[in-house]
Amino acid sequence: MASRSRRRAFSIPGTYLSVAWLCALLTLPPGGPALAGEAAAATAPVTGLRPYTATYRTSASGMDLTLTRQLRSSDDGSYTLTNGGKILVFGFHEVSVFRVEGTTVLPGTYVYQGSGLINRRREVHFAPGSDTIRSLYKDRWYDLPNSDKTLDRMSQQEQLRLLLLNAANPRRDLTLRVADGKRVKDYQLLFVGDEVLDTPLGEIPTLHFQRLHDDPERESDIWLAPGWDYLMVKTVHVEDDRPVEVMLTSASIDGVPVTAD
Structure with missing residues (x-):
């Protein structure tokens, strides 16, 4: 990686926020995304997501953190995705509730709550048919423009997986959109290659x-496992010359533990 000048000293809060950013945002985005130059779907579209539980390990500045992410489905057709972890006096928990229509994720509500010394709360609310999204950021509410390509920071992750599950060729660049804070942001993901981790x-x-x-x-990188419904295996985020890595340690899909065999 190219060397960078250090703009500020690394701190425990900085470590925590980098980890939270990775886990909440990096398994990245969009609401009605499409493969760049291609909107291909498999012959038999995948129109649902299998429930899973995944545990990740991360280490930064000599401190270890275990993160747990879980996707659950309900009888009413909705999905609930949760994610969280705690390190020393810092912690966070986030939840996204959404539905799936065909191959598209329809977001409903997203809530992020920090605990301990970083007691921050974020919310994003989508109303069917509305042209605005309500977003809480730093104790202030914002009205953001809505479109069928906009998701929250967590439901984006499941839309990405559903998109890749239905792609005739997932090895393409991606354009993604997400409502985050006081803005709607577009992201570009570049396909780097196949790698065995x-x-x-x-x-x-x-x-x-x-x-x-x-x-x-x-810099932000993500590795997804095609054999496990594109479950996130690893992410790396580099800022101020400091890399923060998140690695999968265990997982089950539909209640069945995943294995490397």
Whole structure:
């Protein structure tokens, strides 16, 4: 990686926020996204998501953190995605409730709550048929423009997986959109290549994507496992010369533990 000048000292809060950013945002985006130059679907479209539980490990500045993410389905057809972890006196928990219509995720509500020394709360609310999204950021409400391509920071992750599950060729660049804070942001994910990762579960075939940033001193990468419904296996975020890595340590899909075999 290219060397960077350090703009500020690394701190525990900085570590925490980098981890939270990775886990909430990096498994990245959009609401009605499409493969760049291609909107291909498999012959038999995948119109649902299998429930899963995944545990991740991360370490930064000498501190370890275990993260747990879980997707559950309900009898009414809705899905609930939760994610959270705690390190020393910092913690966070977030939840997204959404529905799936065909191959499109329809977001409903997103809530992020920090705990301990970083007691921050974010909310994003989508109303069917409305042209605005309500977003709470730093104790202030914002009205953001809505479109069928906009999701929250968590439901974006499941839309990405559903998109890739239905792509005739998932090895393409992606354009994604997400409502975050006081803005709706478009992201670009560049397909880097196929990679076999050495993980606590063994060697896992993955697809590697890299997110473009406006700030050249920031880098974000994600690795997804096609054999596990494109479950996130690894993410790496680099800022101020400091990498924060999140690695999958265990997972089950539909109640069945995943293995490298």
